[in-house]
């Protein structure tokens with residue numbers, strides 16, 4: 001969440017609760033709504049690392065609130081993040097580890113592992129289907145996120161099939 | 169559960185240029201009434217051959233096929249044609265629509281042939297074309313339709329006579345994601361109403377609608393089982409597809 005918060009602060013200074021609202025507004029249901037505690041913890045860490053700074057703003061009848069803004073270092077970190085290519089989510093695959101190790105340990109049969117994993121992925125896909133049915137059709141960001149997840153699951157299934165063909 | 173389809177040690181050997189190719193190699197399959205079974209497997213694993221045999225479009229080499237409690241692998245081609253008219257809907261990989269008939273007539277014809285009244289056939293056609301987003305194409309000849317549209321017409325046609333068994337071979341190969349969603353909805357709907365479905369598909373979105381997945385490899389069933397319910401929280405939102413990291 002660090003860089004998401006930095007990106008939101010690059011637009012304008014804000015306090016913790018405003019950041020929570022901005023996250024919800026930007027992503028809709030496509031991003032799990034973070035609790036305010038998580039946001040404050042992350043802001044604390046960013047401040048300690050010198051990427052953001054806070055000023056106290058006095059409020060009548062209420063305790064002061066902290067408004068955060070981006071430092072030059074913070075802006076550089078954000079630019080660097082935006083510029084660098086992003087690792088895909090599946091460079092290292094835990095299932096692959098199981099598949100390779102299975103015959104060494106004698107704990108599981110490779111074909112059985114593949115078959116079970118295939119059914120599991122189809123179960124995941126069914127959840128994604130349900131999710132897309134329940135998602136507001138106007139929420140482009142959420143739909144794209146779910147479609148992306150579906151394409152990943154499809155790729156995982158294709159790869160399982162390759163494993164089954166080659167290892168059978 | 170009474171079996172709509174049952175096969176016993178089903179085998180298909182093609183003789184291509186003197187070399188025998190075993191396309192289906194001892195398949196025992198049991199599909200109960202109302203079940204939706206997805207058939208998956210790599211290219212050349214025998215998926216098309218299997219469903220063609222189940223629909224009587226390809227003769228078995230040995231083994232038995234039972235449809236609705238009746239042995240059918242021994243039937244003549246004309247007896248099969250009657251059986252398909254009344255009991256089996258088939259969606260092919262390549263749609264096989266009648267070129268000189270409108271979309272509407274393509275869909276109504278099988279219903280009429282299987283004994284529906286013109287009114288019933290028309291209502292069924294209207295329902296199916298509407299569900300697949302094709303109402304506006306009803307009067308067009310198939311040749312004017314895009315590939316994805318023709319494929320949806322083929323599905324509507326296969327469902328027109330409310331068959332006891334729907335067989336489909338890669339019916340969503342040409343669809344974009346929006347059209348796939350229409351097809352998924354319709355399949356989910358007819359399945360909920362009790363339609364038995366055996367569907368070859370590579371598309372995980374389609375397969376995930378099924379109750380069961382049968383995996384073929386080299387003409388043999390290597391896995392046959394239910395698609396499990398995952399442990400996802402029931403009210404999960406789209407946000408659960410991403411992991412929150414702080």
Ligand SMILES: Nc1ncnc2c1ncn2[C@@H]1O[C@H](COP(=O)(O)OP(=O)(O)O)[C@@H](O)[C@H]1O
Pocket residue numbers: 182183184189190191209210211212213214215216217218
């Ligand atoms: N008409 C045919 N003549 C000879 N061989 C065939 C014929 N149809 C299919 N085959 C062979 O049978 C095997 C299974 O084919 P098919 O059922 O089409 O597999 P799939 O649908 O899983 O890709 C393949 O090796 C294929 O080459």
Ligand SMILES: [Mg+2]
Pocket residue numbers: 215216217337
């Ligand atoms: Mg095929």
